[in-house]
Amino acid sequence: MSKELFGTDGIRGIPGEYPLDDQTLYWVGRSIGGYLRLGNNHPRVLIGTDTRESGAHIASEIAAGLAEEGIRNSFAGVITTPGVACLVRKEGFAAGVVISASHNPYHDNGIKLFAGSGMKFADGIEEQIETEILRHRNGQPPVPTARLTADMRLDEDYLEFLRGCMIPGANLSSLKLVLDCANGAASSLAPALFRSLGAKVIAIHDTPDGRNINADCGSLYPQDLQKKVPRVGAGLGVAFDGDADRAMFVTASGRVVDGDGVLLTAARYLRSVGKLRGTAVVGTAMTNLGLEKALAVEGLTLVRVPVGDRYVLEEMLRSGANLGGEQSGHVIFLDDATTGDGLLTALKIACLVALLGPLDKLVKDLKAYPQTILNVKVRAKPPLESLPEVSRAIDDATRALGASGRVVLRYSGTEPKARVMVEAEHAEDVQRWAERLASAVRSAVGA
Numbered sequence: 001m002s003k004e005l006f007g008t009d010g011i012r013g014i015p016g017e018y019p020l021d022d023q024t025l026y027w028v029g030r031s032i033g034g035y036l037r038l039g040n041n042h043p044r045v046l047i048g049t050d051t052r053e054s055g056a057h058i059a060s061e062i063a064a065g066l067a068e069e070g071i072r073n074s075f076a077g078v079i080t081t082p083g084v085a086c087l088v089r090k091e092g093f094a095a096g097v098v099i100s101a102s103h104n105p106y107h108d109n110g111i112k113l114f115a116g117s118g119m120k121f122a123d124g125i126e127e128q129i130e131t132e133i134l135r136h137r138n139g140q141p142p143v144p145t146a147r148l149t150a151d152m153r154l155d156e157d158y159l160e161f162l163r164g165c166m167i168p169g170a171n172l173s174s175l176k177l178v179l180d181c182a183n184g185a186a187s188s189l190a191p192a193l194f195r196s197l198g199a200k201v202i203a204i205h206d207t208p209d210g211r212n213i214n215a216d217c218g219s220l221y222p223q224d225l226q227k228k229v230p231r232v233g234a235g236l237g238v239a240f241d242g243d244a245d246r247a248m249f250v251t252a253s254g255r256v257v258d259g260d261g262v263l264l265t266a267a268r269y270l271r272s273v274g275k276l277r278g279t280a281v282v283g284t285a286m287t288n289l290g291l292e293k294a295l296a297v298e299g300l301t302l303v304r305v306p307v308g309d310r311y312v313l314e315e316m317l318r319s320g321a322n323l324g325g326e327q328s329g330h331v332i333f334l335d336d337a338t339t340g341d342g343l344l345t346a347l348k349i350a351c352l353v354a355l356l357g358p359l360d361k362l363v364k365d366l367k368a369y370p371q372t373i374l375n376v377k378v379r380a381k382p383p384l385e386s387l388p389e390v391s392r393a394i395d396d397a398t399r400a401l402g403a404s405g406r407v408v409l410r411y412s413g414t415e416p417k418a419r420v421m422v423e424a425e426h427a428e429d430v431q432r433w434a435e436r437l438a439s440a441v442r443s444a445v446g447a
Contacts, residue, residue: 008413029065043094053210077150082341089118182218246329282324
């Protein structure tokens with residue numbers, strides 16, 4: 001069944017408009033509550049938000065729906081998405097609800113759901129909840145919103161968990177870090193974590209005002225961080241996104257290192273200490289060919305899955321791998337957590353820099369193939385292979401690039417866009433084929 005509300009990363013929209021209007025939000029809460037009451041006598045739900053100005057109201061509407069079903073909630077206030085996933089698992093909540101639109105601008109928001117395992121709800125459960133929400137979409141207005149008071153103890157519980165994930169033998173006391181907190185959920189937590197471990201921390205973009213989350217900062221805009229790290233003589237820079245489930249890095253020289261560099265660095269270390277399960281690392285369709293080739297030199301293989309951390313996790317659980325992630329900075333260290341966690345990833349890389357030396361050295365042999373991603377606004381999302389013009393363009397590009405390049409076309413799971421990715425040895429080939437493919441998509445379904 002095709003889902004109307006839930007995309008690859010929960011429900012997304014504009015606050016006040018469907019599906020983030022009060023009526024729908026209330027029934028999101030009631031539908032989650034109705035599902036949780038099946039087979040659970042006294043379920044509790046943990047709710048957290050990022051720093052968007054709309055977060056508290058959305059949380060209150062959902063809490064009101066939960067309360068109507070007799071479900072108790074705990075409110076973490078501003079906390080990272082993986083922080084909720086961690087605490088749900090660690091403290092016995094039946095589910096977690098995160099109010100966030102991740103790396104999107106402040107005027108967007110969303111809802112992410114986690115099961116008691118700390119993993120995202122399965123597709124089938126989301127479908128079940130969605131069916132119930134849609135049944136009541138045009139029903140009576142909701143009851144008054146619930147009043148929520150943040151339990152600050154939850155922050156410290158999450159930080160305690162993270163401190164327990166340090167790599168043995170690492171000492172951060174001589175490491176100077178610059179943290180770009182994206183004016184988001186990491187703004188207090190990330191500096192607190194690293195200062196508690198003795199690192200010298202310089203925090204930037206750590207003063208959220210409800211509207212500046214992800215605004216020309218964070219993992220999508222690392223330019224400020226690239227300038228700051230060499231200027232202050234820092235050993236490492238980290239850029240989070242709005243809900244801190246991803247992390248990008250800047251080396252001492254100012255080089256940006258994405259999730260592919262993290263996977264290579266972590267895979268080498270884990271294998272060297274006998275802790276890499278098997279010989280495979282899980283990536284996605286967007287993972288750079290350069291990582292695949294670098295892993296092959298190490299005798300390791302890259303397994304690709306569709307874009308989305310839920311698909312990375314599913315493959316890791318299926319195959320027994322304990323390391324996987326996305327180029328965008330979602331990295332899953334499965335021995336520690338069941339979801340991509342930007343703070344956890346930052347901690348692991350900081351420990352490896354402290355133990356092994358500069359990140360520049362650790363990724364010096366990772367040659368990233370030229371790659372571009374073009375976003376094309378679309379009016380509809382029919383299967384791309386069903387569009388003759390698009391299908392012909394894909395076939396032509398694939399033949400022309402051969403084994404030295406890749407083409408990936410997919411729809412965004414959260415926006416009305418098609419993403420066109422082309423990767424090749426030569427930048428001119430990348431640009432030429434990306435433009436041709438994007439043109440074919442615009443002609444067929446462009447908005």
